[in-house]
Amino acid sequence: MFVDDRSDVAAALASVAESTVGVDVERADADRYFRRAALVQVGTAQRCLLLDAVAFEQLEELDDFLDDGRVAVLHAVENDLEPLARMGVVPSSMADTAIAAALLGLPIGLSGLLAEVLEVQLTADKEAFQRADWEARPLSDGMADYAAGDVFHLPELWHELADRLAQAGRTSWYEQELAFTVTRAGQDSRDWTRVKGAGRLDPAAKARLRALWEERERLARAHDIAPNRLVHDDVLRDLAEHPVDTTDELVRRSQRRRGLLRQHADDLLAALDRGREAPPEARENGGRRWTPEDKAAYDALRKARAGVATDLGIDAGVLCSSRPLWRSVAGRPEDPLTLCALADLRPWQTELLHEVLWEAYTDAMTPAVADEPGPDPDAVPTV
Structure with missing residues (x-):
């Protein structure tokens, strides 16, 4: 159901009775600084609404709808929270199928995830529709089908992933990652x-x-x-x-x-x-040269992290990205928990990694590599 009349929004939302709903945003802001929604999709397998964000500057009715004890299921929440917030929509209860999939070692892309978990094949040409002009009206049938397909299966997908997280003992990992992602999405990370x-x-x-x-x-x-x-x-x-x-x-x-x-x-x-x-900018790491021991320790931390990730069946970057490990080495930690704190690891990551990372770090920080050529003092290690 395409909704572009403000007087129809509340009634349309009332027609979606389920307590768990899929939510997605199609944007038309590639050439703009601020993220803006062109279309907001809300729905379940029974009914999907396409809310015309070109016609509506604000969607407080949707905010009220989602605040009424409903769970909004999104895929990669960091992409949609800003454009939703600009329309006054801040879901009070959210789930993210992309985060859940990453922590289960499943495909992160929605099409691949649906195919593996629900055996659902999305037939739309995703790349073509991602390049489409979502502010153009009227929407073509193909665009409407594509937009609906992004939310139609999300509630069922989330329920299945939530069960798998519980069975794997990873629900707390997911909750920490979701909270971290939502917080980070609200911060300006441009630098x-x-x-x-x-x-x-x-x-x-x-x-x-x-x-x-x-x-x-x-x-x-x-x-x-x-x-x-x-x-x-x-x-x-x-x-x-x-x-x-x-x-x-x-x-x-x-x-x-x-x-x-x-x-x-x-x-x-x-x-x-x-x-x-202006005064010259300080060199990386306060001007201290990266020693051979530093480089060896960084490489050892990455290798140790990759080993744990392999055992868990998840991507090493999901377990811990590389750049935080670089900060750990630069901080010259004196114990395992300090090493993890320097990397800003969440509790679940610290629990899994503190011992193995500390062992790798202490083994690498030895005089054995003292004669190797040092790294470029301004080079940021591969991330």
Whole structure:
């Protein structure tokens, strides 16, 4: 049921009687800074509503509906919480089938997960519909079927995954990961150090990159433009490494969207000047060189983590991603729990990993590797 009349929303939601419902969002914000919903799907195997987010700026009726003791089942909640929140929808009780699948060693993609767990085959061309214009109206039959397919099976899928988590003794793992994911989704994780290649720049170039990145963020927010559409990361890094002085030089650095870049050239050149005058950025890890022991310890931690993950039948990155292990080595821990705390591991991860990681760390931090060549002091280990 496609709903684009505000007066029909409450009655349409009332027609969905189940206490566990699938929820999904189709977005049309690829060129925008802020995530926005174009369509919100709510449903079960019996009934699916397609709520027209183009017609509705707010959906407080959906917020009330989900707050009435219902469980909203989403797949990869981090993708949908922001656009829902912008419409005033904050589910009080959620489940995430992607997190559950990861902790069970199952496919994380919805199509593969449905095929393995429920033997359901989604026939829509996912890649094509992901590129579709979800703000276009009317929706084609194919788009409507695809959108409904993303929520139709979610309640049944969640019930099956919840049973499997309980049987495997992993329900508490799931609850911790869900809470962590929801909290992280509400935080602004954008940072200039995430620009690819930033770690290889010298301290002065890093200062210029930071100034350029912060100005691009300001402009992107103010004009609701996707940052990489305004100025691609690669262009920012190039400008930081090889600064320019004129608008024409600036524009020539970009191979696309030069008109848009020219509009904001003065602001970016001013930012580049601020970066030139700013103090150099500190080197990674406070300027301390990565010793051969550090590199050996980092590699040993990754190997030990991979062994535990293999035994559990889950991906090593699900058990613990690599970057936190790098922080553990940089912190020079004195005991197993400190090592885990430096990596910000959740309790379930700490319980599984503290002994094996500590053994790997202490074995690696020996003089035996002292004569090996040291790593680049600014290189971030592979993540």
